């Protein structure tokens with residue numbers, strides 16, 4: 615049994631949070647760690663992390679206002 619395979623990996627920074635599943639948030643099949651969620655509102659469209667995340671989400675979620683939902687904790 616490889617327990618590490620069950621741990622989520624952040625789609626933006628590619629890190630596995632030490633808290634595991636509790637160290638981040640699943641959004642439509644994309645995992646984000648708390649560190650990236652905290653930094654998210656301050657990202658600009660030129661930020662490489664923003665672009666990485668956007669590319670990940672664009673395949674699943676084609677809404678231009680997706681970042682507003684993230685910033686408000688997933689509630690519209």
Ligand SMILES: [Zn+2]
Nearest residue numbers: 624627647650
């Ligand atoms: Zn991250």
